[in-house]
Amino acid sequence: xxxxxxxxxxxxxxxxxxxxxxxxxxxxxxxxxxxxxxxxxxxxxxxxxxxxxxxxxxxxxxxxxxxxxxxxxxxxxxxxxxxxxxxxxxxxxxxxxxxxxxxxxxxxxxxxxxxxxxxxxxxxxxxxxxxxxxxxxxxxxxxxxxxxxxxxxxxxxxxxxxxxxxxxxxxxxxxxxxxxxxxxxxxxxxxxxxxxxxxxxxxxxxxxxxxxxxxxxxxxxxxxxxxxxxxxxxxxxxxxxxxxxxxxxxxxxxxxxxxxxxxxxxxxxxxxxxxxxxxxxxxxxxxxxxxxxxxxxxxxxxxxxxxxxxxxxxxxxxxxxxxxxxxxxxxxxxxxxxxxxxxxxxxxxxxxxxxxxxxxxxxxxxxxxxxxxxxxxxxxxxxxxxxxxxxxxxxxxxxxxxxxxxxxxxxxxxxxxxxxxxxxxxxxxxxxxxxxxxxxxxxxxxxxxxxxxxxxxxxxxxxxx
Numbered sequence: 025x026x027x028x029x030x031x032x033x034x035x036x037x038x039x040x041x042x043x044x045x046x047x048x049x050x051x052x053x054x055x056x057x058x059x060x061x062x063x064x065x066x067x068x069x070x071x072x073x074x075x076x077x078x079x080x081x082x083x084x085x086x087x088x089x090x091x092x093x094x095x096x097x098x099x100x101x102x103x104x105x106x107x108x109x110x111x112x113x114x115x116x117x118x119x120x121x122x123x124x125x126x127x128x129x130x131x132x133x134x135x136x137x138x139x140x141x142x143x144x145x146x147x148x149x150x151x152x153x154x155x156x157x158x159x160x161x162x163x164x165x166x167x168x169x170x171x172x173x174x175x176x177x178x179x180x181x182x183x184x185x186x187x188x189x190x191x192x193x194x195x196x197x198x199x200x201x202x203x204x205x206x207x208x209x210x211x212x213x214x215x216x217x218x219x220x221x222x223x224x225x226x227x228x229x230x231x232x233x234x235x236x237x238x239x240x241x242x243x244x245x246x247x248x249x250x251x252x253x254x255x256x257x258x259x260x261x262x263x264x265x266x267x268x269x270x271x272x273x274x275x276x277x278x279x280x281x282x283x284x285x286x287x288x289x290x291x292x293x294x295x296x297x298x299x300x301x302x303x304x305x306x307x308x309x310x311x312x313x314x315x316x317x318x319x320x321x322x323x324x325x326x327x328x329x330x331x332x333x334x335x336x337x338x339x340x341x342x343x344x345x346x347x348x349x350x351x352x353x354x355x356x357x358x359x360x361x362x363x364x365x366x367x368x369x370x371x372x373x374x375x376x377x378x379x380x381x382x383x384x385x386x387x388x389x390x391x392x393x394x395x396x397x398x399x400x401x402x403x404x405x406x407x408x409x410x411x412x413x414x415x416x417x418x419x420x421x422x423x424x425x426x427x428x429x430x431x432x433x434x435x436x437x438x439x440x441x442x443x444x445x446x447x448x449x450x451x452x453x454x455x456x457x458x459x460x461x462x463x464x465x466x467x468x469x470x471x472x473x474x475x476x477x478x479x480x481x482x483x484x485x486x487x488x489x
Contacts, residue, residue: 087116137161342375369400
């Protein structure tokens with residue numbers, strides 16, 4: 025489905041890679057093991073430093089290529105660890121080396137950045153462009169830069185299959201309140217937030233259909249490295265903090281704020297996920313205020329038909345009248361091919377009468393679905409006739425997995441309200457803080473007293489401190 029030229033171009037944007045593993049580091053240290061001549065800076069040893077002031081002076085004079093060691097160098101990384109900026113119309117190119125951004129790169133003029141071996145971001149990394157006519161390309165594929173949300177929406181409407189990037193953070197409070205998704209066009213290609221944020225998106229949808237905080241539908245392609253801060257979404261039907269429906273690949277996206285829907289599927293990040301979500305998070309208060317039945321509500325995803333990994337949700341999730349499935353991470357897993365793993369939820373989950381309530385999953389519907397190496401800690405509760413579990417409300421899966429819930433904070437010693445509980449284990453908060461639970465891979469998970477309250481967190485997707 026995604027194997028086209030556009031997909032391969034955006035697939036070069038990967039999850040965070042620590043700068044400590046870089047072969048070339050751009051820092052305040054003295055330049056070492058780099059030779060710069062005639063517009064090319066070449067690595068001369070395995071580990072090299074390029075002083076940021078030296079690089080800025082070179083860019084003031086013209087285009088610069090950073091070349092990894094050896095003619096056929098592969099999988100090397102150039103990590104930008106300190107702020108880098110230039111105003112001359114110069115282009116910085118990375119050749120045979122991936123660019124990893126741990127700080128801010130600011131292109132202050134009409135110059136640009138050309139990357140031919142991939143791009144990744146650290147938690148504080150971002151790239152900004154002062155001018156939308158600047159150059160930004162990956163693997164030879166040019167991106168259209170946008171500096172405002174209306175500008176981005178207009179550009180995508182004109183070319184839904186194009187490649188786009190957000191050139192700087194944007195405050196959407198100046199846009200007023202939207203009555204539909206800010207980008208209603210079915211999006212089919214690639215969008216990179218470049219580590220920037222869009223804040224204060226407000227949506228009040230009174231129509232029968234559904235809305236997303238940015239996109240209504242991601243049809244295919246990739247959306248990555250964007251932060252949506254303080255969204256305020258009210259929908260008469262389904263809703264998602266980023267998008268209502270996702271058929272593409274969502275990675276390294278975070279959302280904060282509130283999302284409220286009246287029916288269908290409601291999620292802090294995605295309403296209905298048909299494809300993949302990775303290394304993303306939701307700190308969204310999610311609620312359903314309608315009287316409809318069959319609603320799926322999740323802190324991250326409402327209804328899951330695809331896969332979610334290396335992600336988490338921390339906001340409270342609640343329902344009013346009606347009935348359905350409600351979970352701290354996912355409302356309902358509805359597809360036997362889904363694979364949800366290495367994720368967690370920490371928000372309180374409260375269901376009304378007749379709901380299926382779980383700290384992680386409201387209902388796991390299919391026998392072959394894979395729920396692996398996950399945990400939840402949120403308090404769970406339900407009204408009359410509800411089925412409540414510390415981890416899962418109703419579990420129809422017979423797959424083998426290893427998952428946990430916190431018996432101290434959840435308020436229950438029941439891991440699964442109804443169904444298979446053979447692979448679900450309850451641990452106290454102290455036990456969860458005393459070391460990684462059995463089955464949690466140290467390459468994926470870590471524990472530190474100063475991070476995530478001493479509970480397990482994802483190395484590639486750590487929470488804000």
